[in-house]
Amino acid sequence: MYLTALNEFDFHPSLSHSAGVSLVLFTAPHCGSCRVWVQLLQNLSTPLIQHAYSVDVQTATALAREYDVFHLPSLFLFVDGRFHAPLQAEAQPSAVVAAIQHALNAPAHEEP
Template sequence: MQVRPLTEFDFHPRLADSNGVSLVLFSAPGCGSCRVWLRLLSDFTDPLLQHCYVVDVQLATAVAREYEVFHLPSLFLFVDGKFHAQLQAEATPKQLSQAIGTLLNLPPQDEP
């Protein structure tokens, strides 16, 4: 799956234009766990997931604050451009697929 970058300036417009399920990874270049997640997402295939985005918190501090990102990596699930839930899973394809499926079967959470 192609992981595309998002910035403060295109975060909301690009997500608003996305259909289906999107996963957003808040990351930083010096974060080892973030690099593991980026590798996983680059190779990840799941029929439920249409888009993957990465936000560099060093370049998009306003968006990181808006979503109350205090720990990296942080993952958020969006459905049809709207916030659905914060995602927490081990960095394995099986755990990620299960977490996505579980969250999609639950009602949307309030946006941070």
């Protein structure tokens, strides 16, 4: 799965045009765990996810504040361009897929 980099200017327009399920990974270049997640998502193959995006918090600090990102990496689930839920899972493909399925079966959260 290819991760498209988003910034503060194209984040909302890109997501609003993203039909289906989208994952957004908030990351930073200095974050070792973030590199693990980037590699995991790039190698993840599941029909559940139609779009995958990454946001560098060093260059998109306003987005990090908007989504209350305090810990890296942070992963968020969007459905049809709208925020659905924060996603928490171990950095294992099966755990990520299970977390996505669980979140999709639950009601949407309020956007931070």
